[in-house]
Amino acid sequence: MHPRNPYNEPPDFTDLARHYPPLRPHVFINHTGSSAINFKSLPAQRRLTEALCHRDYGLSLTLPDDRLCPPVPNRLNYILWLQDIVISTCGSSTVRGFDIGTGASAIYPLLACRLEPTWSFIATDIDDRSIQLAKQNIAQNSMEGRIVIEHMRADDAILQPLHTSQMNFDFVMCNPPFYSSAEDVSRSAEFKELGPNAICSGAEVEMITPGGETSFVARIFSESLQLRTKCRWYTSMLGKMSSIPDVVCLFREHNVDNYAITEFVQGQTRRWAIGWSFQDARLPDTIARISNPALQNIMPSRNTLHHSFPDARSAYILESALRNVLTIVDSLSVTSMASATPEGSSTTMLVHARGNTWSRAARRKRLPAAVSADQEPPVLRCSIECCSKVDTPCEIIFTWLEGKDRSVFESFTSHVSRKVISALQELGDG
Numbered sequence: 001m002h003p004r005n006p007y008n009e010p011p012d013f014t015d016l017a018r019h020y021p022p023l024r025p026h027v028f029i030n031h032t033g034s035s036a037i038n039f040k041s042l043p044a045q046r047r048l049t050e051a052l053c054h055r056d057y058g059l060s061l062t063l064p065d066d067r068l069c070p071p072v073p074n075r076l077n078y079i080l081w082l083q084d085i086v087i088s089t090c091g092s093s094t095v096r097g098f099d100i101g102t103g104a105s106a107i108y109p110l111l112a113c114r115l116e117p118t119w120s121f122i123a124t125d126i127d128d129r130s131i132q133l134a135k136q137n138i139a140q141n142s143m144e145g146r147i148v149i150e151h152m153r154a155d156d157a158i159l160q161p162l163h164t165s166q167m168n169f170d171f172v173m174c175n176p177p178f179y180s181s182a183e184d185v186s187r188s189a190e191f192k193e194l195g196p197n198a199i200c201s202g203a204e205v206e207m208i209t210p211g212g213e214t215s216f217v218a219r220i221f222s223e224s225l226q227l228r229t230k231c232r233w234y235t236s237m238l239g240k241m242s243s244i245p246d247v248v249c250l251f252r253e254h255n256v257d258n259y260a261i262t263e264f265v266q267g268q269t270r271r272w273a274i275g276w277s278f279q280d281a282r283l284p285d286t287i288a289r290i291s292n293p294a295l296q297n298i299m300p301s302r303n304t305l306h307h308s309f310p311d312a313r314s315a316y317i318l319e320s321a322l323r324n325v326l327t328i329v330d331s332l333s334v335t336s337m338a339s340a341t342p343e344g345s346s347t348t349m350l351v352h353a354r355g356n357t358w359s360r361a362a363r364r365k366r367l368p369a370a371v372s373a374d375q376e377p378p379v380l381r382c383s384i385e386c387c388s389k390v391d392t393p394c395e396i397i398f399t400w401l402e403g404k405d406r407s408v409f410e411s412f413t414s415h416v417s418r419k420v421i422s423a424l425q426e427l428g429d430g
């Protein structure tokens with residue numbers, strides 16, 4: 001569950017029904033005296049989604065009986081993760097997203113545009129009925145200027161709108177049909193848990209695609225290999241944890257090392273999302289990695305490295321040693337940003353390296369490293385922070401922000417740490 005998701009506690013259904021009267025017939029008081037609804041009733045689920053959209057986002061949503069009912073807390077988790085990605089790696093003030101298979105509700109673009117006034121979307125679907133209803137939902141919220149619906153055919157390229165658009169995109173998102181067949185649906189753990197009503201929430205076109213979700217995401221990946229930096233982040237949700245290794249296998253086959261895996265847990269429901277990029281902006285581990293032990297061997301490599309300095313007496317002394325070291329590494333520019341947290345204040349240094357002057361090879365040859373021109377992308381951008389917490393050694397946290405080559409980042413962190421140890425010794429603190 002995302003820390004910014006406000007639905008981590010069940011809502012007060014009586015209060016919600018006061019805001020949205022169509023929910024009223026579905027609310028009752030349970031044996032503990034709390035207000036409740038029957039989550040196995042599809043009409044109750046639909047009115048709940050409409051009520052949350054109405055009360056919390058000022059959205060007027062019409063959900064038909066014959067199409068998927070999107071639970072707001074679960075859909076919100078994906079948008080919050082995308083917000084994190086955009087904040088970390090996309091510099092522009094206007095943000096363009098592409099929602100593949102938007103469904104009758106157009107829930108993702110509508111919610112996202114309400115949360116983020118500078119975002120706009122292209123949204124596609126192949127289902128006539130969903131397209132018609134999605135357009136209606138967009139119109140009744142006056143979002144036609146920000147969300148454009150495109151009708152696709154099942155055999156079109158899934159990313160077709162990226163091929164034809166003049167503009168670059170910041171992200172692609174997708175909640176794909178998860179299953180490969182009706183038997184696949186009835187075999188799924190979720191179907192067994194929720195009973196036969198579960199399938200009735202979605203039409204076949206929404207739930208089933210040839211080869212299931214892995215094939216669908218593999219199609220998106222293979223198309224992205226042509227489009228590459230036309231979009232910053234390609235992402236998709238996955239309904240089965242077992243699909244993630246298959247997708248990561250494709251990344252590894254094509255040397256795509258800039259990727260992210262996350263998990264959305266909401267009540268009984270667990271979903272995953274995966275994202276990849278052909279650009280050099282890197283995500284911090286808090287966004288790109290999760291701690292699920294079953295997935296550790298396929299996680300992306302760490303972009304956040306903690307080096308500890310047990311002999312440094314304080315973060316202040318560590319920071320002054322670090323500052324001295326950074327002044328003597330060639331081709332670096334360093335800016336400092338002070339920040340205040342509940343635990344105290346700290347300084348983050350932003351380091352921008354135009355050339356690799358610290359690698360053993362560069363130093364052995366005593367050659368000036370190839371330094372890129374000012375307007376060229378840096379070989380490395382990273383942030384560096386000194387931390388001290390009670391009862392733990394002082395540490396330096398390096399976070400890789402930009403660069404093509406992981407070994408450049410890693411060799412930089414080792415070089416700086418070795419020099420900091422020497423500087424601490426000279427200060428009599430090592």
Ligand SMILES: C[S@@+](CC[C@H](N)C(=O)[O-])C[C@H]1O[C@@H](n2cnc3c(N)ncnc32)[C@H](O)[C@@H]1O
Pocket residue numbers: 068069070100101102103104105107108124125126127130152153154155158175176177178205206207209
């Ligand atoms: C699981 S539903 C998701 C609907 C909505 N985004 C949501 O999260 O509630 C999958 C959607 O993908 C659509 N779809 C299936 N194949 C597609 C394709 N090739 N291109 C675009 N949409 C597709 C389906 O019609 C369906 O609306």
